[in-house]
Amino acid sequence: MRRSLVFKGFLALDVELNSMENTAKSVEQLENECAKLQQQVTELSVKLSWYEEQFRLSQQRRFGSSSEQTHPDQLNIFNEAEVDTKPAQPEPTIEEVTYKRKKQKGHREEQLKGLPVETIDYYLSPEEQVCSCGGPLHEMSTKVRQEIKVIPAQVSVVKHVQHVYACRRCEQENITLFSLNLCL
Known part of the structure; x- marks a missing residue:
């Protein structure tokens, strides 16, 4: 009987030692896992705060004031040079013209009066004078239609006369078939 008891005691002692080693290993593993989880929690909390800030900014842009107003203190950032320097002279005022000049008409005929005139007539051939x-x-x-023709050391006026034709029968019956516009 003693043998079996000793043997059972040895097994019990061996099981206790093994369980203590396992416990020490499991404690280290749990501590490592806890540290990893804490690191992950801090990373996630940083991400969460960043996303909350982005959401707040997007809501501000979307539903905020629609006019382009800036905070009064922000305007002073860009005016540092103007605040430091004092103007030696006041800025000149800009005068606005309150009247409108009228376009002068009829001067072209006076200017072209003394120039030689070359007239080009456009007639329809007798075959084309059929409605x-x-x-x-x-x-x-x-x-x-008048054009100014400038040849070096010579200026002349070219007058293009286009003759417009109509059919008497179509005029009496008020028929409009098509418009014939011959511009050469």
């Missing part, structure tokens, strides 16, 4: 309805076209009016 789309089949009736003949007659000369209704003229359109005049």
Whole structure:
């Protein structure tokens, strides 16, 4: 009986030693895990505060005052040089013109009066003086366009006269087929 008791006691002692070593290891592991968790908590709290600040700023931008007002103390940051220096002379006032000049009309004819005039007439050929309805076209009016032609040491006026045609039958029946505009 003694043997078995001694043997049982040795096993019990061995189990106690093993459990104490395991306990010491588990305490170290728990302390390491606790330190890691505390570090993770501090990192997460820093992230949380950053996100809360970003959210607050976005809400301020979104729902804040819509006018572009700045805090009065912030304006002094940029005026340091102006505050330190005192102006030697007052700034000159700018005068505004309160009247409007009228454009002078009719001077072109006076300026072109003494220049030689070259006239170019544009007529429709007799084949083209037929309306789309089949009736003949007659000369209704003229359109005049003037250009200034400058040749070195010589200036002249080129007058382009475009003859406008109409059909008497279409005029009487008030038919408008198309507009023929020949500008050369």
